[in-house]
Amino acid sequence: EVQLLESGGGLVQSGGSLRLSCAASGLTFSSYAMSWVRQAPGKGLFWVSTIIASGGSTYYADSVKGRFTISRDNSKNTLYLQMKSLRADDTAVYYCAKHDVVITTVAAFDIWGQGTMVTVSS
Amino acid sequence: DIQMTQSPSTLSASVGDRVTITCRASQSISSWLAWYQQKPGKAPKLLIYKASSLKSGVPSKFSGSGSGTEFTLTISSLQPDDFATYYCQQYNSYSWTFGQGTKVEIK
Numbered sequence A: 001e002v003q004l005l006e007s008g009g010g011l012v013q014s015g016g017s018l019r020l021s022c023a024a025s026g027l028t029f030s031s032y033a034m035s036w037v038r039q040a041p042g043k044g045l046f047w048v049s050t051i052i053a054s055g056g057s058t059y060y061a062d063s064v065k066g067r068f069t070i071s072r073d074n075s076k077n078t079l080y081l082q083m084k085s086l087r088a089d090d091t092a093v094y095y096c097a098k099h100d101v102v103i104t105t106v107a108a109f110d111i112w113g114q115g116t117m118v119t120v121s122s
Numbered sequence B: 001d002i003q004m005t006q007s008p009s010t011l012s013a014s015v016g017d018r019v020t021i022t023c024r025a026s027q028s029i030s031s032w033l034a035w036y037q038q039k040p041g042k043a044p045k046l047l048i049y050k051a052s053s054l055k056s057g058v059p060s061k062f063s064g065s066g067s068g069t070e071f072t073l074t075i076s077s078l079q080p081d082d083f084a085t086y087y088c089q090q091y092n093s094y095s096w097t098f099g100q101g102t103k104v105e106i107k
Helices: none
Strands: A003-007 A010-013 A018-025 A034-039 A045-051 A058-060 A068-073 A078-083 A092-099 A109-112 A116-121 B004-007 B010-013 B019-025 B033-038 B045-049 B062-067 B070-075 B085-090 B102-106
Touching (some): A018 A034, A034 A109, A045 A078, A045 A092, A045 B085, A058 A068, A078 A092, B019 B033, B019 B102, B033 B062, B045 B062
Antiparallel strands (some): A003 A018, A018 A078, A034 A045, A045 A058, A068 A078, A092 A116, B019 B070, B033 B045, B033 B085, B062 B070, B085 B102
16 A cells, blocks of 8 residues: 655744655655645645655745755655744645656645644744 | 635525535546545545546435536535535546535525
8 A cells, every 4th residue: 555654844943954764665755746735724735845856856835945955765664854944934735746657747746645744833 | 736616605495495506627637537525523424536426325315417617516416414514526637626615504
């Protein structure tokens, strides 16, 4: 069974940093692009960042560009999101998600983790 | 960036109803559109990909159609388990934008 398990969320002060992890199991992790999606309390889904299967290219939403860094360690089957200069409007549940087609980023997200809550206090 | 607009934002329906949700893209996305179902406190679940392809294991009462800029998700006979929020998502460009969501409520 394919599983994604996020960790690293918590309470942080405005301007602080946090690193999220997403541990994958049950799949050939290195074959799939991966993404982070967040959901502020009571709000909709918002795409944050994507990394290609090899890790060689990354993409970011404008609102996090320059503050967040997505990376992956294919030897550890783990995806990361390093978040810096956090703001109150970054408060959300952060989900990692697997793209449903090998290699390409042009794919829907077929497997999601359970999410990890990040709360930024001002 | 491509903007995705869903309508309606809220839909009140009864068990057994056929319901349709619309999603419009601000520019053509070919058929690179997905639909997700999300229940409170849970992660989203992929229902439809490439506009009309049903994800394996998803009941056939869910169907998707459209291409270009206009898309629909139809649930043929609403059941209690289907009351949830539904999101469309485009994956045509290097920004995987979601619609704002449609909450399907019990009338």
